[in-house]
Amino acid sequence: MSYVEVDMERVLSNELSSHAGERVRMAGWMHRIRRLGSGIVFVHLRDRSGICQIVVEAPGVIASLDGLLAESVVEVEGTVVAEAQATGGYEIHEPSFTVLSAVTDALPFPINKPVINAHLDTFLDHAMIGLRAPVKQAVFKLSAAVAHAFRDVLDGKGFTEIATPKIIGSASESGANVFALDYFGKQAYLAQSPQFYKQIMVGVFERVYEVAPVFRAEPHQTVRHLNEYVSMDAEMGFIQDHTTVMTLLTEVIRGILDYIGSHCAQELVLLNVQMPLAPQEFPRIYFPEAQQWIFEHHGEDCRGEPDLAPQHEKWLGEWAKETFQSDFLFVTGYPMVKRPFYTAPNPDDTRYSNSFDLLFRGTELVTGGQRLNRFEDYARALEARGMTQEAVASYLETFRFGMPPHGGFAIGLERFIMQLVNLSNLRDAALFPRDMERIQP
RNA sequence: GGGGUCGUGGUGUAGCUGGUCCAACACGCUGGCCUGUCACGCCGGAGACCACGGGUUCAAAUCCCGUCGAUCCCGCCA
Numbered sequence: 467m468s469y470v471e472v473d474m475e476r477v478l479s480n481e482l483s484s485h486a487g488e489r490v491r492m493a494g495w496m497h498r499i500r501r502l503g504s505g506i507v508f509v510h511l512r513d514r515s516g517i518c519q520i521v522v523e524a525p526g527v528i529a530s531l532d533g534l535l536a537e538s539v540v541e542v543e544g545t546v547v548a549e550a551q552a553t554g555g556y557e558i559h560e561p562s563f564t565v566l567s568a569v570t571d572a573l574p575f576p577i578n579k580p581v582i583n584a585h586l587d588t589f590l591d592h593a594m595i596g597l598r599a600p601v602k603q604a605v606f607k608l609s610a611a612v613a614h615a616f617r618d619v620l621d622g623k624g625f626t627e628i629a630t631p632k633i634i635g636s637a638s639e640s641g642a643n644v645f646a647l648d649y650f651g652k653q654a655y656l657a658q659s660p661q662f663y664k665q666i667m668v669g670v671f672e673r674v675y676e677v678a679p680v681f682r683a684e685p686h687q688t689v690r691h692l693n694e695y696v697s698m699d700a701e702m703g704f705i706q707d708h709t710t711v712m713t714l715l716t717e718v719i720r721g722i723l724d725y726i727g728s729h730c731a732q733e734l735v736l737l738n739v740q741m742p743l744a745p746q747e748f749p750r751i752y753f754p755e756a757q758q759w760i761f762e763h764h765g766e767d768c769r770g771e772p773d774l775a776p777q778h779e780k781w782l783g784e785w786a787k788e789t790f791q792s793d794f795l796f797v798t799g800y801p802m803v804k805r806p807f808y809t810a811p812n813p814d815d816t817r818y819s820n821s822f823d824l825l826f827r828g829t830e831l832v833t834g835g836q837r838l839n840r841f842e843d844y845a846r847a848l849e850a851r852g853m854t855q856e857a858v859a860s861y862l863e864t865f866r867f868g869m870p871p872h873g874g875f876a877i878g879l880e881r882f883i884m885q886l887v888n889l890s891n892l893r894d895a896a897l898f899p900r901d902m903e904r905i906q907p
Numbered sequence: 908g909g910g911g912u913c914g915u916g917g918u919g920u921a922g923c924u925g926g927u928c929c930a931a932c933a934c935g936c937u938g939g940c941c942u943g944u945c946a947c948g949c950c951g952g953a954g955a956c957c958a959c960g961g962g963u964u965c966a967a968a969u970c971c972c973g974u975c976g977a978u979c980c981c982g983c984c985a
Contacts, residue, residue: 685908691984
């Protein structure tokens with residue numbers, strides 16, 4: 467049995483320098499066609515590696531491009547020539563074209579300009595095409611690199627990747643609303659988090675992670691919420707307390723930043739990314755102390771409130787940057803009343819929890835903490851909240867049969883990208899975002 | 908769930924204290940010119956019943972009401 471070679475002797479636009487003088491075969495989209503007159507046409511060919519320029523001078527070949535609009539797909543055979551005038555130093559001469567797919571209609575909006583001139587709503591209606599724009603590609607290349615680096619760092623620390631179900635039978639977990647669906651006549655729900663399963667799997671592998679979508683039926687309408695987003699979850703056993711998890715998270719974040727710094731130079735430049743300040747140890751502040759600081763420095767008295775408002779997080783983020791030269795800030799010890807039942811309390815003051823949020827440039831990026839690990843503690847926690855054990859019976863079985871002290875966290879991938887790239891809307895960090903109004907495309 | 912703002916050719920905007928707007932500019936599309944452009948340039952052209960419905964007025968893109976759509980903030984969450 468023989469297979470056709472995947473790359474079929476095709477040369478990519480970023481490989482021209484190693485083929486100078488050769489006759490090569492290329493293929494891609496006509497990103498831009500610049501017809502300078504009867505005598506010369508420049509075609510910018512876009513493939514997965516980038517864009518290169520093809521110079522067309524033969525009248526017959528120029529005629530073969532008549533009527534083709536941007537985004538037409540072509541195969542090109544031509545000679546690689548070193549040319550100082552060309553961006554990148556090389557271009558294709560004496561080409562011949564085979565049209566694989568001709569475009570004759572104008573695009574909904576131009577995608578070959580440095581900036582995309584379309585409202586978010588318009589863009590999303592045509593995301594199928596808009597995503598081809600180099601600036602948009604770069605966002606999702608970065609996104610892929612972040613997810614890759616997340617896996618890479620955790621693989622290196624003995625974690626095992628898992629895939630937990632997104633269709634689940636019971637919906638009692640945290641405060642977030644769930645989407646109900648009909649499952650062969652039974653009531654089922656879309657998972658709002660892999661929380662239960664990743665804890666259960668700590669009992670199997672000690673250390674696990676998952677990169678997968680989660681579903682939130684919250685009716686929110688803001689630039690930093692989606693109803694479906696990618697959660698990068700990790701959970702590990704045999705921790706001291708939540709600070710062990712914070713140390714792990716710090717290493718993960720720094721590992722991700724290192725990775726994209728060394729692998730995504732092109733995207734970072736194109737998107738004008740200011741690399742985050744990420745010191746060896748991220749500064750941390752205890753929840754009630756954060757409220758006290760807000761009261762003293764901004765005059766707003768939120769002391770006693772169970773949570774921080776977005777504005778508070780912004781202030782704290784600015785403070786961390788100025789005081790500690792860090793774009794990241796841990797806020798620890800969120801009140802127990804605001805945390806789900808599986809959260810471990812602070813043993814020294816049980817009003818507060820052994821949990822944390824990580825703020826990235828003043829926006830909540832990660833939630834994590836230590837979980838309860840003894841069955842008796844779960845029984846008490848459920849009772850205190852008026853919940854029944856039956857509702858979470860299979861989850862609880864885990865804790866009857868030996869679970870180590872453990873904890874973990876969940877990073878919102880789109881949030882990470884949004885804050886990294888300084889996007890004004892989380893929807894710009896999702897390929898096909900799902901919000902209250904949008905389920906198409 | 909509560910509140911604010913907006914709705915003008917395919918796209919992005921100007922006009923919006925009513926008449927001079929059968930609507931202007933840029934991108935895109937299109938006809939012509941240009942053999943080194945790379946956000947090419949130059950000269951033309953097509954394309955909008957100014958979201959929809961009603962009202963005020965001699966006169967409405969412009970003022971009022973309603974509907975729909977979009978968007979942002981708060982709450983909730985990552």
